[in-house]
Amino acid sequence: MARVFAALESAGGAGCVRFVGGCVRDVVMGRAPCDLDLSTQLTPDATEAALSAAGIHHVPTGKAFGTITAVIEGQPFEVTSLREDVETDGRRAVVSYTSDWRCDAQRRDFYLNALYADIRGDVFDPTGKGLDDARAGRVRLIGDAATRLREDYLRILRFFRFSASHGHGLDEASLNACVALREGIDSLSGERIQQELFKLLAIADPVNVVQRMIETGVMAHVVPGAPVNAERVAAGFPLTADEIQRLIILIGGRGWDDVLSRLTQRLRLSNRVADRLTEAAVAYPEADITASPADLRRHLYCYGRQATRDALVLRAAEAGLRAPAWQVLDEALSHMDVPVFPLKSARLIAAGLRPGPELGQTLRRVETEWIAHDFSSIVIEAAIDAVLKQTNMRRE
Structure with missing residues (x-):
């Protein structure tokens, strides 16, 4: 230097x-x-x-x-x-x-x-x-706040981010100017909005600032159409430091799958992030924070570990679950193995079932029964026995 x-x-x-x-x-x-x-x-x-x-x-x-x-x-x-x-x-x-x-x-x-x-x-x-x-x-725009914002509307988002990371409260004059000129956010590129949003979500405690963005209508121009909810943010953000999960908590909820495509395009989200949001939206309807271990295993098998955790943290935020209770559930998920369907077509063929439509139908039927019986190996063995008996009967 x-x-x-x-x-x-x-x-x-x-x-x-x-x-x-x-x-x-x-x-x-x-x-x-x-x-x-x-x-x-x-x-x-x-x-x-x-x-x-x-x-x-x-x-x-x-x-x-x-x-x-x-x-x-x-x-x-x-x-x-x-x-x-x-x-x-x-x-x-x-x-x-x-x-x-x-x-x-x-x-x-x-x-x-x-x-x-x-x-x-x-x-x-x-x-x-x-x-x-x-x-x-104290985070204050230099000189006349409205003039500073009209020079670059990204400063609206920077004001909220810096207020969360470096400020004690929100400067009233700067806040009022940001609210009055919030439609200027619509003129910004998706990349610039995305960068500021993820920086905000990565701050240790952005809850109060994000709530004010929701309450003042600013957030509606950041994630247009998303069912944002200030109470859900207050309950959910303390549960996780993962900015993607915080984004899910921010934009998720009933009907959020209808806006995901538009949000992906508006924010220019990467395929990795877009896929994760989509998978969480698919898993969300069946997610249940009070589910039994067997139901959690079924959810893991059907949707995968990441989508299950993402959907459940959204449900936890909606339910107002406290951090200690969520940590117990999240810990249980992290130690729970994702089941792997053990029956392969080769084993059924070896037992006498011929390749063709019947083979595929049998695999799907056995898988359904295996899931319904909490992934019990007994179901698999019973299916093999049934195929062997059927094969022997045909030979006789």
């Missing part, structure tokens, strides 16, 4: 590069920083030239947006030129480069994200409000 600072400052002078955004915010809030992003007064071309002169490998990962990624010993560091907005349309912005830290800070989303620090750790707060907000856990 020191090499990157030295390389850029050799071209732009002392203080031309600073840490920016999340890494500074998290240190101020007493958290471990994640990505170490940098801002610089140098233009992208000048940044590339400075890194090349210092022998630092770099990639123009987002040069069109002012970002060059320096790579030191395999670790990437994004370096973005200071920018100011020239034109915005709610989805993307036309920017120009600047050397003014204040201009760059004013185009950011929240005060607590508009913080910078030099390599010595001295923090710079161009808005004059970022440090106070970070220390207070």
